[in-house]
Structure formats: C-alpha cells, structure tokens
Amino acid sequence: MSDLLRLATAGSVDDGKSTLVGRLLYDTKSVLADTLDAVHRASADRGLTTPDLSLLVDGLRSEREQGITIDVAYRYFATPKRSFVLADTPGHVQYTRNTVTGASTAQLGVLLVDARKGVVEQTRRHAAVLALLGVPRLVLAVNKIDLVDYDEVTFSRIAKEFTAHATALGFPEDAVVEIPVSALAGDNVVERSDKTPWYSGPTLLEHLETVPVEPDPHDAPFRFPVQYVIRPRTAEYPDYRGYAGQVAAGTVRVGDEITVLPSGLRSTVEKIDTADGPLEEAAAGQSVTLLLAHDLDIARGDLIASGDAPKVTDEFEATVCWLAEKALTPGARVLVKHGTRTVQAIVTELRNRFDEQKLASTESPGSLGLNEIGQVSVRTAEPVPVDDYSRNRRTGAFLVIDASDGSTLAAGLVGAPLPELDGVDSCTGGGNSAQDSHALVSPGP
Incomplete structure (x- = not known):
C-alpha cells in the first residue's frame, strides 16, 4: 500500500467542504498551535462559541469575508498509517476551473452533499468532472446528517441515487463509498458516531487510511x-549544456537511453544536476537538469522520453472543458499549450457534447458554451508528442489559449472518451446542454 494519498474535496456551495477538511486537520492534530489560536480569535470575533474549522482552510481574506471557498487550498496531514495531500476545491460554478485544478492529480474524490438537499446539479457535475479526469475512486460524504436527525432513510435514499449516477459515469460500484457525517459535530469523520448505530461502514478517516491507491506516477x-536550455559559458563550465525542467512522469537514471521529441533524436543521460548537487536518478515531481552524452539540437518545448515514447502527431481527438464566455465553434483558431510547448492550432470539428445532468450526448453540436464538455478534433501547426490521458495525465493534458489576449479558453484531455452511456439514448441535432469542467491547469503540490 502506498504511504501517500492525494485526494480532493468537491461539492456544492455551503455543503461544508472547508469545515470537513478543517475537522480532519483538527481531529488528527495536524494544526499548529498558533494557527489554532488565530482561528479561535477569528471565531470569537464573529460571536461564535466554538471554533469555525473552515477557517483552517479558507486562507484568502476574500474567502473568509464571503464565507466561500474561491481558490484551491492544499493541505498536508498524516496519521501513523498514511500521509495525505488534500485539495479543498471551490463549490461555486464560477470557480470550476479551480475545482478541476485540484482534482486533476487526485487518486480519490470526496464529494459532499447536504443531507437536507441530497444530490443536486453541482453534485452530478462534479462527479462527471472526476470521471472525466480519471479519478478512480469516490467517497460521498452525506454531510449535516445531524440536521436530519441522523435519519437512516434519508441517507439511504441519497446514497442510492448517487451510486446510480456514478456507475452510469463509469465508476465501478466497489469504487464508490457513502458515509453519513457531520463535519461540524465530528460524527463519523475521525471518530465513529454513536448517533448512527444503523451505519456499519468506516469513518471517513478510516476509509482514507485503507483505500487502495492507483500506481505511483513514478511507475x-x-x-x-x-x-530551459542552460549554457553558462563560463571559464569553469565552458562546454556545459543542460536541459532543465520538472520530471512529469516516471524515473530517469544516469545511463538511461532517451529519445528527444518531436525530432526523434537519441542519446544517453550522462548526468543529473540539481541545486543541491548531482543525483543518480530523479523521479516524477523533481526539478532537475539533464546532461546528455551527445550535443543535440534541443530547445524549450521539446520532450525527453524513454521507454514507450508518446506519439508525435499534428492531429488528435480530445475531450475539452470549455471555460470561456465566448462559445467554441468549428474552425476556431487557437493556441494549444502542451507541456512547455505552445503551438498554433485549429479546432476542426465538434464531434459531440456531453450533458452530465441527463447523461446524454449531442452529436455534431454547433458550439460549446461556458462550462460545457465535448469531444473535438484538433489540428496543430507543428507536430506535438502526446500521450493518451488515460496513460499519462501530465502529457495527455493540454490548455486551449486565446491567441489575442493569452486567456485560457479550455482544458483538454487527449483521446479521453466521454462516459459510456449504458441504457441512455443519445440525442442528435442542436440545442444546449450542460455545464462544466477544466483539466490539469497545474499539477498541484
């Protein structure tokens, strides 16, 4: 079992995500004393008799003032069984891109619903986004269970509805777990509650400590x-030529054979440099400088790979999550940012649009609007080395950028299929459908 789990919270506004994360941090004693003192003071200033645990997560001043989460808040905590990197993501529709940023590296998603409201539009939207991003496991935390008098029937109804939606999106039934919790009171978050004797499953923390995780990206x-290409040209290093960047996936060792793409040139890793000295190997997430045995023509935007190299192509299909007010139409001229390379591109075709609320697809739509998900065909002005997203999240993702002002229009997943809609009829023709997503704007911590 891995000793590290990356997870992300999601859910609708006011479902209690930040309070739940704060409860996890508080009850696992993962909060520094001065931070806790500041929360106690801020809570007292608001006239509260107990600490507002959401303040442990909502770090921006605007978040604290509005009482909503805007940015992705990464938090780190650990128990004797496992370490955790947790992304608390926004629930508001307008901050969807931040939600997907936090979820893009998650191995597990924790979706919250208010027990009084049940599964709502944003719940279904976030479940679809997590499915699209390839997050393999879900937890449905039915929060505020205390506000429905710990009612088993209410919990069972919500759990059944959500499981049906999640499995329709492609999640196996055994990958979805439902837990009744009260983030405010602490029921079934870290400690088991005696107020839900009808619930025999794990607490949230117990599940996080024991859930299987996907293979490490190092594999x-x-x-x-x-x-960057580093050439100091000093008396001490007259012939130094290093290639700096961050390892996106896998592991590299001194002596490994590599391929430079898109050129296809080959060489061997001669040295791995860091600010702290040379290494014999480097793994995903490490920032290093590679020195090669041969003097090759390599520039920013090239990809150094080993093993089964990605395909180099100027045409590919992808699923995109449109994030701009201006709609996407066939023939749109854009920039595609893939890794460190940015190239001109044309969206040649809109193949279909996915409605995550109705679990239906529209073939050949005329456009994609704000927060809509669809499959497109892309042609780039230069060949780019791409992996399928299902194979490698980092080199299978890209951004769509407006060439006129540099704003982000969409995020895309190479070759990512939309969910199989078993038992759901597709519809054809025009019309507007659903709402949301964004992908891998940044890899997170």
Whole structure:
C-alpha cells in the first residue's frame, strides 16, 4: 500500500467542504498551535462559541469575508498509517476551473452533499468532472446528517441515487463509498458516531487510511518537458549544456537511453544536476537538469522520453472543458499549450457534447458554451508528442489559449472518451446542454 494519498474535496456551495477538511486537520492534530489560536480569535470575533474549522482552510481574506471557498487550498496531514495531500476545491460554478485544478492529480474524490438537499446539479457535475479526469475512486460524504436527525432513510435514499449516477459515469460500484457525517459535530469523520448505530461502514478517516491507491506516477514511462536550455559559458563550465525542467512522469537514471521529441533524436543521460548537487536518478515531481552524452539540437518545448515514447502527431481527438464566455465553434483558431510547448492550432470539428445532468450526448453540436464538455478534433501547426490521458495525465493534458489576449479558453484531455452511456439514448441535432469542467491547469503540490 502506498504511504501517500492525494485526494480532493468537491461539492456544492455551503455543503461544508472547508469545515470537513478543517475537522480532519483538527481531529488528527495536524494544526499548529498558533494557527489554532488565530482561528479561535477569528471565531470569537464573529460571536461564535466554538471554533469555525473552515477557517483552517479558507486562507484568502476574500474567502473568509464571503464565507466561500474561491481558490484551491492544499493541505498536508498524516496519521501513523498514511500521509495525505488534500485539495479543498471551490463549490461555486464560477470557480470550476479551480475545482478541476485540484482534482486533476487526485487518486480519490470526496464529494459532499447536504443531507437536507441530497444530490443536486453541482453534485452530478462534479462527479462527471472526476470521471472525466480519471479519478478512480469516490467517497460521498452525506454531510449535516445531524440536521436530519441522523435519519437512516434519508441517507439511504441519497446514497442510492448517487451510486446510480456514478456507475452510469463509469465508476465501478466497489469504487464508490457513502458515509453519513457531520463535519461540524465530528460524527463519523475521525471518530465513529454513536448517533448512527444503523451505519456499519468506516469513518471517513478510516476509509482514507485503507483505500487502495492507483500506481505511483513514478511507475509510468519517463517524460520530461524541457523548460530551459542552460549554457553558462563560463571559464569553469565552458562546454556545459543542460536541459532543465520538472520530471512529469516516471524515473530517469544516469545511463538511461532517451529519445528527444518531436525530432526523434537519441542519446544517453550522462548526468543529473540539481541545486543541491548531482543525483543518480530523479523521479516524477523533481526539478532537475539533464546532461546528455551527445550535443543535440534541443530547445524549450521539446520532450525527453524513454521507454514507450508518446506519439508525435499534428492531429488528435480530445475531450475539452470549455471555460470561456465566448462559445467554441468549428474552425476556431487557437493556441494549444502542451507541456512547455505552445503551438498554433485549429479546432476542426465538434464531434459531440456531453450533458452530465441527463447523461446524454449531442452529436455534431454547433458550439460549446461556458462550462460545457465535448469531444473535438484538433489540428496543430507543428507536430506535438502526446500521450493518451488515460496513460499519462501530465502529457495527455493540454490548455486551449486565446491567441489575442493569452486567456485560457479550455482544458483538454487527449483521446479521453466521454462516459459510456449504458441504457441512455443519445440525442442528435442542436440545442444546449450542460455545464462544466477544466483539466490539469497545474499539477498541484
């Protein structure tokens, strides 16, 4: 079992995400004393008799003032069984891109619903986004169970409805777990509650400590987008030529054979440099400088790879999550940012649009609007080395950028299929459908 789990929270506004995360931090004693003192003072200033645990997560001043989460808040905590990197993501529709940023590296998603409201539009939207991003496991935390008098029937109804939706999106039934919790009171978050004797499953923390995790990205084929070419040209280093960047996936060792893409040139890793000295190997997430045995023509935007190299192509299909007010139409000229390379591109075709509320697809839609998900065909002005997203999240994701002002229009997943809609009829023709997503704007901590 891995000793690290990456997870992300999601849910609708006011479902209690930040309070739940704060409860996890508080009850696992993962909060520094001065931070806790500041929360006690801020809570007292608001006239509260107990600490507002959401303040442990909502770090921006605007978040504290409005009482909502805006940015992704990464928190780190640990128990004797496992360490955790947790992304508390926004629930408001307008901050969807931040939600997907936090979820893009998650191995597990924790979706919250208010027990009084049940599964709502934003719940279904976030479940679809997590399915699209390839998050393999879900927890439905039915929060505020105390406000429905710990009613088993209410919990069972919500759990059944959500499981049906999640399995329709492609999640196996054994990958979805439902837990009745009260983040405010602490029921079934870290400690088991005696107020839900009808619930025999794990607490949230027990599940987080024991859930299987997906293979580590270190096990994936080596991928290294070149960010800078370093040539100091000093008396001490007259012939130094290094290629700096962050290892996106896999592991590289001194002596490994590599391929530079898109050129296809080959060489061997001669040295791995860091600010703290040379290494014999480097793994996903580490920032290093590679020195090669041969003097090759390598520039920013190239990809150094080993093992089963990604395909180099100027045409590919992808699923995109549109984030701009201006609609996407066939023939749109854009920039595609893949890794450290940015190229001109055309969206040649809108193949279909997915409605995550109705679990239906519209073939050949005329456009994609704000927060809509669809499959498209893309042609780039230059060949780019791409992996399928299902194979490698980091080199299978890209951004769509407006060439006129540099704003982000969408995020895309190469080759990512939309969910199989078993038993759900597709519809054809025009019309508007659903809402949301964004993908891998940043890899997170």
